[in-house]
Amino acid sequence: MAVLGPGGVGGLLAALLARAGHRVICLAGPGTADHLARHGLTVRSARYGDFTAPVTAGTGLGEPVDACLITVKHTALPAALERIPPAALGEGLLLPLLNGVEHPALLRGRYAPRRVVAAAIRVESTRTAPGVIEHTSPFAGIDAAAPAGAPDAVRSRLAGLAAALTAAGVRTTLREDEAAVLWSKMAFLAPLALLTTRYGEPVGGIRSGHRAELRALLAETVAVAAACGAPADAAELLGFWDALPAGMKSSMQRDAEAGRPLELDAIGGALLRAAEAHGIPVPTAAALVAALPG
Ligand SMILES: NC(=O)C1=CN([C@@H]2O[C@H](COP(=O)(O)OP(=O)(O)OC[C@H]3O[C@@H](n4cnc5c(N)ncnc54)[C@H](OP(=O)(O)O)[C@@H]3O)[C@@H](O)[C@H]2O)C=CC1
Ligand SMILES: CC(C)(CO)C(=O)C(=O)O
Secondary structure (H helix, E strand, O other): OEEOOOOOOHHHHHHHHHHOOOEEEEOOOHHHHHHHHHHHHEEOOOOOOOOOOOEEOOOOOOOOOOOOEEOOOHHHHHHHOOOOHHHHHHHOOEEOOOOOHHHHHHHOOOOOOEEEOOOEEEEEEEEEEEEEEEEOOOOOOOEEEEEOOOOOHHHHHHHHHHHHHEEEEEEEEOOOOOOHHHHHHHHHHHHHHHHHHHHOOOHHOOOOOOOHHHHHHHHHHHHHHHHHHOOHHEEEEEEEHHHOOOOOOOOHHHHOOOOOOOOHHHHHHHHHHHHHOOOOOOOHHHHHHOEEEE
């Protein structure tokens, strides 16, 4: 397996797969690759325990792999893809785990379209230093869907990858419909990312201090998600919000706190573009996107 971007998400998955006995090649910039080759990946997690796993590391893919997980931020995606020449990938699958809904199309413009799987991960995990990952959520799960019309060889390779991830500790569920995979995550994530980042407060502060705006935004995102093929229920999502830990933050909020670029276009921008394409008014989402630094 290869993992492009061994940070919060990629570092956790790479370490779990390596611990489970897979050969994992982490692809990163020269400094991080050198660090990982010498020290491996260290994970701190209440769910998975504290452990260090040796990995192979490099700055570019030079051999065929069964699958390459793509776990860079959107803002780094175009530059990072230079590390995976299409010819080097061989028959390997690409499993992008970025938030957002538009990157599969970008990847399909560069790699064999039927090898690009749509997927979404639910986890809270942070790279606190090169090669050091803190996994803080009690949950970690992936939903994935093979592209429509994918040949049996792709489907069976994806089933093998899902089994490997599940055995390594991250339950991976295969679904039929890629729009549903991407948009059911977006319906939950976009309100979380936009509101926590806009107000600099974790989940608890948003649901008590900004509840009317939360309700309005959930209604808008649910309408867009439904139009895009992922029927969701705003009342159910609000109930889900109410059950989240009060201290939970979004990865966009953590990026804002650290002064890193935001994935605003990939999340908020994509939501607005889909709303416009389907003629759905989203004034709450539009105001939040406009108020955040692009
Ligand atoms: N963190 C989370 O809990 C969740 C994140 N997501 C999504 O997952 C995606 C990844 O997020 P996250 O793991 O938090 O991001 P991180 O910033 O923690 O990790 C990104 C990794 O990409 C590496 N990187 C950056 N530029 C390049 C490049 N040009 N070539 C190779 N590697 C590069 C970084 O290297 P270096 O270590 O050297 O900086 C880092 O290891 C995002 O789309 C995010 O929205 C989804 C669910 C939860
Ligand atoms: C909401 C969460 C933590 C779920 O995985 C996420 O995807 C993010 O904050 O980016």
